[in-house]
Amino acid sequence: MNKKASDKPKKLPQLLRGMKDILPEEQRFWDFIRQRTDQLAQTYGFARIDTPVLEETSLFVRSIGQETDVVEKEMYSFMDKSNDSVSLRPEGTAGVVRAYIEHGMLNRPQPVKMYYIGPFFRYDRPQAGRYRQFHQFGFEVLGDGHPVIDAQLMMLAYSFFNEIGLSVSLQVNSVGCPTCRESYKKALNEYYRSRKNALCEDCKRRLQKNPLRLLDCKVPDCQLLAQDAPQTVDHLCENCHAHFVKVLEHLDGLEIPYVLNSRLVRGLDYYTGTAFEIWPVVEGESPVNPSALCGGGRYDILVKQLGGAPTAAIGFAAGIERLINEIKARDIKVGMPAGPDVFVAQLGDAARKKALRLYEDLRRAGLRVAETFSKDGIKPQMEMANKLAVKYALILGQKEMLDGTILIRDMENGIQETVDFQKVISEIQKRLSKNNVVATNHNHIHMAEQPPKPADEGTAKLSI
């Protein structure tokens, strides 16, 4: 590393805007969320699906909607080498639905329940809890339109946040099928026609492009108008109305607290009927304009729209960066990765050779072992052992080499004992199991103390 000033490149490599490295010390939050997600999926009977981050652009245009901001200005789209337009996925549902159709999942027992977790991309301006590459996990139920599905999925989402100790509020609405939406849009237009001048500039634009969005404008004057504006629930067709009533009945039966929010709308075109979001709740603050932790709803028309058989479906997605922000802000315990059990220190070339083998033997015996074999002095090795907070250090020096022994040092009280080298593994196992049951049990996933990353972490494709 002979770094002279003149050798330095002028421009240092730098993260692309809106991108973020997830550093080792952050991983425990991600591990935590992965674990809780997998756990939830298992208990509710969802199977994991991973779809590619890259898809045909048309998949997203046809599902999310040509007119939406996501498609219009936020997609990472480009022509590949065969001159096909491809895009980095901006959300997860479209890919899952594509897979459902493409793999003929309608021939599986319905509903098909799948979940995913991974990176998504939107060319947005970065902001609090918003990145250009961000991560979501999502749950989708395809092939069943029964209202009980809606309620149970909301229960699942609510439980996720609730069970990790976050206070959240479930917001529920129905945006209706395309038929009711048309009549609702008409009513909205009528209502706003005479009041157009009182609207903010954005809302005037929304009136043309996306009238539902008028309802959740943040400008006070617009909010005032929105209060008396017609509500989606009053313009539901008979079917949609009946469905929504049933959903609410099931929610009541589950005794989940929820807020009927007539101003809750969805940003993507494929949504129909039930819409819901989960908002963080902060003590003493009313959740006026929170950034949602999760959002979802029914999308009964999407499968058909993408060329599959008419298939009812519902799903939601949660933003992991936002969730982690909330976990940190609320001081939720996520557990620390378990450190090594034992440190192997060596002194002298012969001892180093032997220590290297001992390391392997200890590892095969299931212990987490640390070392700094490249160091010569015992002092730096003990310093490292201390930093790693191991319970025991094994010291193999010239004297021990001659005797066929090894020194076990208890790092807490400094008491040392010479033992027969042949017996060191069983001795250390005995000691570790004596003062900590969990330590010998680390192949088992334990919430309080997580196992170390598997060595093949790097090849575990498509985990986040």
Added chain:
RNA sequence: GUGGCUAUAGCACAGUGGUUAGUGCACUGGUCUGUGGCACCGGUGACGAGGGUUCGAAUCCCUCUAGCCACCCCA
């Protein structure tokens, strides 16, 4: 895409026109090839990039880039 604020070592900060840009933590070497937490001594390492004003710029001005916050939008 729009607006506001910001940019000094890995991190947290000081330095507001004038020597060789400081401090703490961290890292590293030593005191000390047979023992960590403590202490002491030493070392590595930075003015986001480019241009301008000036005798002289980390400091003033412009452009770019990035970050934060808000709008838009969304998870």
